[in-house]
Each structure stands twice: as structure tokens, then as C-alpha cells.
Amino acid sequence: MSDLIDTTEMYLKCILEMVEDDVIPTRSKLVTRLGQAAPSVSQTVERMTRENLLSLDDNRQIVLSKHGMERAVSVMRKHRIAESFLFYELGFGWAQCHEEACRWEHVMGDEAEAKMLDKLEGKPNPYGNPIPGLATRASTGGVSSTEILHEYSGEVDSVSTTIHSLGEQLQVEESLLEQFDTAGVRPGQAVTLSRTDGFVRITSQAGAIDLSDDAAQHLFVTR
Structure with a gap:
């Protein structure tokens, strides 16, 4: 698989994923999401800056240029x-x-x-x-499952909703996707959200899956 990966496109796509998730893109977040060493990420970001694909603003946040956004949208x-x-x-x-x-x-x-x-x-x-x-x-958009639970915290023990989408971060591990599939947690499926032992539990007619808050924030549901 590594022979087919274009590093520039991989970075552009990762940055666009963060934009879609309302996460501010930074080099440290690229390190975490891509699993690469900080010096390697910094060198790649510097190269892409020279190529006019992105820039760093005054807060050191990554901003895609018009050309960079066009390429990111194309690969996504x-x-x-x-x-x-x-x-x-x-x-x-x-x-x-x-x-x-x-x-x-x-x-x-x-x-x-x-x-x-x-x-x-x-x-x-x-x-x-x-x-x-x-x-x-275009999608009408969903809301993070953790956000929905926070909105109703203290009012109800669980929230009934429908799965809207799975963010890119939940798709990285095939084994996790298989767990979602087995539990019947796929777009369009009715589910119940609740908190159990510090985890977010998503329950469908087919089964249930427990996610950490970090993972659950990438599972989007309808409001």
C-alpha cells in the first residue's frame, strides 16, 4: 500500500478531514493522526508551504491555500x-x-x-x-454523538437518534469497522446513546458497541 501513497495528497486529505470535523489543523494534530514523527511532519509542512499548498497563520494553525484546498477536495x-x-x-x-x-x-x-x-x-x-x-x-450534516449526550446530560439517561455518518478517524481500523457492522451501527440505523462506565454506548436492534469519548466524537448522528 505504501507504494501507492502520495505524501502530499495524504497530508492534504488529513487536513481537510480536520476541517470537516471542525478541528483546527495544526502540525501536532497531523503527528497524531498520521502517526508520523514530529520532525518529518514539520519538514513536509514546510515543503508544502513552499509549494503554495498551505500556510501557517499567526497562531501556527494550518490554512490551506486555494490551490491546496482544490487538491484536497479532489483527493477526498x-x-x-x-x-x-x-x-x-x-x-x-x-x-x-x-x-x-x-x-x-x-x-x-x-x-x-x-x-x-x-x-x-x-x-x-x-x-x-x-x-x-x-x-x-451535499450532506445536511450530523452532530457528534458526544455533543448530543452533553446537551441532554442530567435530563435523560439515554438519547434515541439515527446514525448519520462515521468520520474518517473511525474508518482507519478495519477491525473497528467490523465491530460497527456487527453491532448494526451504520448510517441510517436507529440507535440509542448512553453513558456506561465512562464510555459512550451505542445500542441498535442488532447489538451494541462502546466507544471512548475521543472515538465517539467522530460518530455523527441526526439531531
Whole structure:
């Protein structure tokens, strides 16, 4: 897999993921999310700054340039189209689509992207995420499961809602996606949120899964 990864695109996509999650992009957060050494991240950010893909503001926060945002949107769009194509057209398991799409996003040409998109005929992304750059596929957005629980804390023991989407951070580990799948925690499924022994418990008709607050903040539900 490493042979197919474009480092620049990987960084741009990671920064866009943070923007989507309302997380302020910084070099330290790139270190955490990418699992790379701080000096390596700093060198890559400096190179991308010279290439006019991003800049650091007065608070040392990463800001994508117009060109950087266009490239980030392009790679994320290819990634999510690939996820959908793998799931609906090629019959990949729900838990396997993300990792394979990470390979496809760096090698997919514009013509292939367009043909795959036409073939999908408007089907939603299997993880519930919008396909960026396509106004007709825009998502109405969800709210973090931890935020919903905080809003109702002290009022009720549990909150009934519907899964909206799984953030990119929850898709990194195939084994975790398999746990979601087994528990029936997928976009469009009715669930109940509650707190149990310091964890967020998500319960569906098929089962339940417990998440830390850090993980649960990337699970989005409908309000």
C-alpha cells in the first residue's frame, strides 16, 4: 500500500478531514493522526508551504491555500467515490471499502472518476459522508454523538437518534469497522446513546458497541 501513497495528497486529505470535523489543523494534530514523527511532519509542512499548498497563520494553525484546498477536495472526492463504487458495484464488504479506497484515491484519473460517479447514480457514501465538490451530493450534516449526550446530560439517561455518518478517524481500523457492522451501527440505523462506565454506548436492534469519548466524537448522528 505504501507504494501507492502520495505524501502530499495524504497530508492534504488529513487536513481537510480536520476541517470537516471542525478541528483546527495544526502540525501536532497531523503527528497524531498520521502517526508520523514530529520532525518529518514539520519538514513536509514546510515543503508544502513552499509549494503554495498551505500556510501557517499567526497562531501556527494550518490554512490551506486555494490551490491546496482544490487538491484536497479532489483527493477526498476520489476517495469517497471509490468507497461507494467498491461497496455498490464491486460488492466489497462494508468494513473493507475504506482501506481499499485509500489506494484508489491516488491513482484514479478524472475520466474514471466521472464514469464511476455516473454508474453510482446518486447512491450515498457507505459511511454517510458527503462527496466534496459536488453540490448535488451535499450532506445536511450530523452532530457528534458526544455533543448530543452533553446537551441532554442530567435530563435523560439515554438519547434515541439515527446514525448519520462515521468520520474518517473511525474508518482507519478495519477491525473497528467490523465491530460497527456487527453491532448494526451504520448510517441510517436507529440507535440509542448512553453513558456506561465512562464510555459512550451505542445500542441498535442488532447489538451494541462502546466507544471512548475521543472515538465517539467522530460518530455523527441526526439531531
